[in-house]
Amino acid sequence: MPVQMVIELREKQGIQPILQAIESYKVQLTASIERGKRRLRQFEKQYGVDTAHFLQAMTAEDLEGGDLEYVEWAGEAKLLKALKAELLELEYAKYHLP
Numbered sequence: 001m002p003v004q005m006v007i008e009l010r011e012k013q014g015i016q017p018i019l020q021a022i023e024s025y026k027v028q029l030t031a032s033i034e035r036g037k038r039r040l041r042q043f044e045k046q047y048g049v050d051t052a053h054f055l056q057a058m059t060a061e062d063l064e065g066g067d068l069e070y071v072e073w074a075g076e077a078k079l080l081k082a083l084k085a086e087l088l089e090l091e092y093a094k095y096h097l098p
Contacts, residue, residue: 015097022090029087036080043073051077 009015040051047054047063055077060070 012098019095022093026087026090029083029090033080033083033087036076036083039076040073040080043069043076 007018009018043054044050047058049058051073054073058070060067063069063073065072
């Protein structure tokens, strides 16, 4: 269910910096998503399995780096999912100017 948010500003000139900040954050999110995808591809290439299989079937004992590498791979996958959700929400956001 869509949620509506109202932002009140002192002056109309305040609109532009807010819109620029949102666009800048979307660019940062996109860059972070790309870094996360590259990191996951490194793990996938190293172990010859995709991240979905890793999350469903593998344990730390299956990885050369043990617990630390498991936590890094799983953490990167979780972070990537969260970043994508956040970007999707910002892409969905609509605004109406007076």
